[in-house]
Amino acid sequence: MRVPCWIVWGLLILAAAGRAAARAEEESSSAKALPADWLARWEKPPAEDRPMQIVHGIPPQRATPEGMRYYLDRGLGGIVCNVAFQDYMRSEEHWKTLVAGVDACRELGMVVWLYDEDGYPSGAAGGLVLEENPAFEATELAFDPTRDDPFIVRPAYEHTHASNNYHAARRYANLIDDRAMHTFIAKTHGAYWKRLEPHFGRTIRATFTDEPSLIAINIGQIPEDVRKRVRVVDPLDPDVKPLPCVPWCYDLAERYQERYGEDLMPHRRSLFTGDSPGDRKVRRQFWALVADLVAERFFGAIQEWCGEHRVASSGHSLHEESVMHQVALNGNSLKDLGRMDIPGLDMLTSDPQAVIHSGWLTAGLPSSAAILNGRRRVMTEVSDFAQKMGGAGPAGLAQMQATAAWQAAWGVTEFTLYYGPGDRSVEDYRAYCDYVGRLNAVLKPARYDRKVLLYYPICDLWEEYLPVAERLRLDSQSSRAQHIVQSFMRLGQTLQRSQIPFALVDHETLASATADAGGELAIADHRFGALVVPEQAKLPPEAAEVVDRFRQSGGRVLVDQPPEAAATAERLVDAIRPPHRISPRSDRIALGQFTRDGRAILLIVNVGQEASEGAITSDTVKAWHRMDPAAGAIRAVAADEAGNVQVKLAPRQAVLLVQSE
Numbered sequence: 001m002r003v004p005c006w007i008v009w010g011l012l013i014l015a016a017a018g019r020a021a022a023r024a025e026e027e028s029s030s031a032k033a034l035p036a037d038w039l040a041r042w043e044k045p046p047a048e049d050r051p052m053q054i055v056h057g058i059p060p061q062r063a064t065p066e067g068m069r070y071y072l073d074r075g076l077g078g079i080v081c082n083v084a085f086q087d088y089m090r091s092e093e094h095w096k097t098l099v100a101g102v103d104a105c106r107e108l109g110m111v112v113w114l115y116d117e118d119g120y121p122s123g124a125a126g127g128l129v130l131e132e133n134p135a136f137e138a139t140e141l142a143f144d145p146t147r148d149d150p151f152i153v154r155p156a157y158e159h160t161h162a163s164n165n166y167h168a169a170r171r172y173a174n175l176i177d178d179r180a181m182h183t184f185i186a187k188t189h190g191a192y193w194k195r196l197e198p199h200f201g202r203t204i205r206a207t208f209t210d211e212p213s214l215i216a217i218n219i220g221q222i223p224e225d226v227r228k229r230v231r232v233v234d235p236l237d238p239d240v241k242p243l244p245c246v247p248w249c250y251d252l253a254e255r256y257q258e259r260y261g262e263d264l265m266p267h268r269r270s271l272f273t274g275d276s277p278g279d280r281k282v283r284r285q286f287w288a289l290v291a292d293l294v295a296e297r298f299f300g301a302i303q304e305w306c307g308e309h310r311v312a313s314s315g316h317s318l319h320e321e322s323v324m325h326q327v328a329l330n331g332n333s334l335k336d337l338g339r340m341d342i343p344g345l346d347m348l349t350s351d352p353q354a355v356i357h358s359g360w361l362t363a364g365l366p367s368s369a370a371i372l373n374g375r376r377r378v379m380t381e382v383s384d385f386a387q388k389m390g391g392a393g394p395a396g397l398a399q400m401q402a403t404a405a406w407q408a409a410w411g412v413t414e415f416t417l418y419y420g421p422g423d424r425s426v427e428d429y430r431a432y433c434d435y436v437g438r439l440n441a442v443l444k445p446a447r448y449d450r451k452v453l454l455y456y457p458i459c460d461l462w463e464e465y466l467p468v469a470e471r472l473r474l475d476s477q478s479s480r481a482q483h484i485v486q487s488f489m490r491l492g493q494t495l496q497r498s499q500i501p502f503a504l505v506d507h508e509t510l511a512s513a514t515a516d517a518g519g520e521l522a523i524a525d526h527r528f529g530a531l532v533v534p535e536q537a538k539l540p541p542e543a544a545e546v547v548d549r550f551r552q553s554g555g556r557v558l559v560d561q562p563p564e565a566a567a568t569a570e571r572l573v574d575a576i577r578p579p580h581r582i583s584p585r586s587d588r589i590a591l592g593q594f595t596r597d598g599r600a601i602l603l604i605v606n607v608g609q610e611a612s613e614g615a616i617t618s619d620t621v622k623a624w625h626r627m628d629p630a631a632g633a634i635r636a637v638a639a640d641e642a643g644n645v646q647v648k649l650a651p652r653q654a655v656l657l658v659q660s661e
Helices: 006-034 036-043 064-075 092-108 123-134 178-189 189-199 252-261 265-271 277-309 325-330 332-340 350-358 359-372 385-389 397-409 424-442 458-464 479-497 507-513 541-553 563-578
Strands: 051-055 078-081 113-115 139-143 151-157 204-210 247-248 314-315 342-347 379-382 413-419 452-455 500-506 520-525 526-528 530-533 556-559 581-584 591-596 599-608 614-618 621-627 634-636 645-650 656-660
Touching: 006 507, 036 424, 051 113, 064 092, 078 092, 092 113, 092 189, 113 189, 123 178, 123 379, 178 189, 178 277, 189 204, 189 277, 204 277, 247 277, 252 277, 265 277, 265 581, 277 314, 277 332, 277 359, 277 458, 314 379, 325 332, 325 458, 332 342, 342 359, 342 397, 350 359, 350 397, 350 479, 359 397, 359 479, 359 500, 379 397, 397 424, 397 526, 397 556, 397 591, 397 599, 397 656, 424 599, 424 656, 458 479, 458 520, 479 563, 507 520, 507 541, 530 563, 556 563, 581 599, 599 614, 599 645, 645 656
Parallel strands: 051 078, 051 413, 078 113, 113 204, 204 314, 314 342, 342 379, 379 413, 452 500, 452 530, 530 556
Antiparallel strands: 139 151, 139 247, 520 526, 581 614, 591 599, 599 656, 614 645, 621 634, 621 656
């Protein structure tokens, strides 16, 4: 007997409906097994879990509740804003617009951060610091061996980031001059406080500092076609000769004498040349002092002001992806970021695969600074700048989401956006913001769960670094410096690509750590069971003593020793044996590991352009909830007898695995 087609179609529809109902019931049952407060934020992420749009000068038409709904309608939770750059800090009309905009944000429950500069780099208050006193300009000690007296103290402007950036060519203030930085804070933070005091600690939650640095280094020219379009505030002097330089300030030699009991001036040549133990000692002492001065006089001063005025300090530094540059640009990036309440990074690309190259270092520095100082929150300034500059932008939704997910795996919680809302549909922008909100709903209250430390060899690079007149490149440095940097980067990439979450640690933090009897290093409120050390890195005595006690108590200390580099991945994984393992290992998978309310949480991200399929094996967890931040779906998954859970990921897809009770 032939069954009428309408009956067949009806049966198929009923079957499909039944399967859908079963899936819905399964998801509902899975959801009920998770805490209600988790689910409430997952289903409707609040403003503080959502991204913030960077708005440099609120347009007058947006400075009303109706105008600000433009951002809410796109799924955003708030804005990072400043008084308009035009007539910066001088126009009362612009101040009125900003105040009205913040008032509107308060009415709508939006979050506001204050951006502290007229563009970037932060520190000059749009020229107001140098207007107050020209002596506050950034200075450098330059070395010209062709002169009878080879040492020149001069302004640090030509051939530096101050004159070679995408915003404006203008003279810069000195971050290690306490007088200059006192003026900067008064001119910026003080002005915002004067006009917006009632909002501090309520609507206004943080301040944002953008790419401050010590300037006295050539980091290269921006592209010529772009440079011609950059606004020139302070004309460049073509007669200023490019020379090797180090940062300088009015009392640096005095501070050196005070700290070390030695006169720096007769030993200045060692800052530029020489390979003797004495030369290395001078360089190591000099850069240790500079690192402390910039951490205290700039980052620390802002943090202290913010603490007194009910807000958090945040922002990011320059050249986070290059450890060699971090000597000259800020002394010790890990230390500087540790003086931020919400340390941050600058992610200029929305290619998710950036994490497997140098992106891990860009994100690893601020997340490690948070861990080492007992904090949780980390900020990103994220955009598709690289895609746009390369003609491949704007980035698509899947790229944006995967870029957000791998940063969340590294601990990022605060997403500040340079994405153009007008570059994509309202639906896509809202989907991105919902995605970030769901990630934060689960991860923001969670605790980092990292058991491995990678040594940040900044102390070794202090004594190796020799300034050059031309653009700084690694091949201009010593063989030892090159080996250390290459090993450090290789180790970080290997750990990242082997799905072993880790934190960076410098010599100062190691020296103050506690090696307990159980074979763990205690730092802040975290415990670590393994330390990985780059090739040729040499721990200072105080740090080495702690590490020796750690090793003797059962801790694992792994030193990179090429020519075994090809086997580094296997050796690290075998030695560390992470509690949650992905097989087969894929360098296109990023893994974040957290705990919350006694539950293990894994964030697994496929940053590649191909689908991925594998298994998660856990030593302790046999049942999970799989949470999809893109779709918002939740379902239960169970491990097999061997403890394996199968995980299939589409290109650019991420999932959360949350331990079941």
